Amino acid sequence: MAQQGVHYFPGHMQKALRALDNYIKVIDLVVELVDARAPLSSRNPLLDELAGNKARLVLLSKQDRADEEVTKEWLNYFKQRGIAAVAGDLTKGKFVNILSAASAPLMAKKREKEARLGMKKQPIRTMIIGIPNVGKSTLINNLCGKKKVNVGNKAGVTKAEQWIRLGDEFIVLDTPGVLPMNYPDEAMAVRLALLGCMKEEVLPTEDLAYALLGYLREEYPSALLVRFGIENLNSLQSDDVFLTIARRRLLLEGSEPSLTKACYLLIKEFKDGLLGRFSLERPC
Numbered sequence: 001m002a003q004q005g006v007h008y009f010p011g012h013m014q015k016a017l018r019a020l021d022n023y024i025k026v027i028d029l030v031v032e033l034v035d036a037r038a039p040l041s042s043r044n045p046l047l048d049e050l051a052g053n054k055a056r057l058v059l060l061s062k063q064d065r066a067d068e069e070v071t072k073e074w075l076n077y078f079k080q081r082g083i084a085a086v087a088g089d090l091t092k093g094k095f096v097n098i099l100s101a102a103s104a105p106l107m108a109k110k111r112e113k114e115a116r117l118g119m120k121k122q123p124i125r126t127m128i129i130g131i132p133n134v135g136k137s138t139l140i141n142n143l144c145g146k147k148k149v150n151v152g153n154k155a156g157v158t159k160a161e162q163w164i165r166l167g168d169e170f171i172v173l174d175t176p177g178v179l180p181m182n183y184p185d186e187a188m189a190v191r192l193a194l195l196g197c198m199k200e201e202v203l204p205t206e207d208l209a210y211a212l213l214g215y216l217r218e219e220y221p222s223a224l225l226v227r228f229g230i231e232n233l234n235s236l237q238s239d240d241v242f243l244t245i246a247r248r249r250l251l252l253e254g255s256e257p258s259l260t261k262a263c264y265l266l267i268k269e270f271k272d273g274l275l276g277r278f279s280l281e282r283p284c
């Protein structure tokens, strides 16, 4: 699909996509990981081309960091479009049960076919796919835990991929598929940077901090009150907000409050989850 706008698509990504294509051929189920705080920005439509005919489950990770109400709206959004989706905190609990329940309807045809042919139930060949930092490794560790062991390299293969058996039901590829990010516009690039999906150098921290502040002012103004005690938000320019933060936190440049340091602080506290639970986009 032709997209207009900025593209982050270096040569190694092309190569990665070609490799993904080979794997997807033998997969029964693609688990597409996206960040619950921006499920659209953290998707890549290329996956539709790569895995168009495969059973697919969208997993909204980092639910614990997202606005609960907005996550519900997103689950509804996917449901309305006939796309199976679940949300969760991958760092807690056992995901295998969630995966099992969510994938059962997607595997109904495969199961029917096996039954018709009098075959034993075959494990579901599963692959985890997503853009950087959405939780792919965390999910694989959650699912496979101690079972994840390394085997020797096969001739001609740089890293020997292996399948990890999860009970009778799943067999999971131990290496996730990494999709390139897709950011057709500046707003998406900002969200991806805030979610830690792209290298920090790509967007200057000050720009990112102003964009985040603008968003918080509109959507979550109480967060600025709670964390920094900023009360008269509406009457303040963004510069003044940062200067207030700098004064409150004693972030100085010489003896003056430092706007730049306040920008870095806001971004850091957002990334560390200290400002609260936010979603960065809503279904439209």
Ligand SMILES: Nc1nc2c(ncn2[C@@H]2O[C@H](COP(=O)(O)OP(=O)(O)O)[C@@H](O)[C@H]2O)c(=O)[nH]1
Residues within 6 Å of the ligand: 061, 062, 063, 064, 065, 088, 089, 090, 091, 130, 131, 132, 133, 134, 135, 136, 137, 138, 139
């Ligand atoms: N709070 C929270 N953090 C998560 C969750 N899933 C992953 N992370 C964190 O997100 C970061 C990136 O995860 P990782 O699995 O390395 O992402 P990958 O690049 O897709 O493999 C790590 O610091 C994880 O601990 C989640 O559901 N909730």
Ligand SMILES: [Mg+2]
Residues within 6 Å of the ligand: 136, 137, 138
């Ligand atoms: Mg990883």
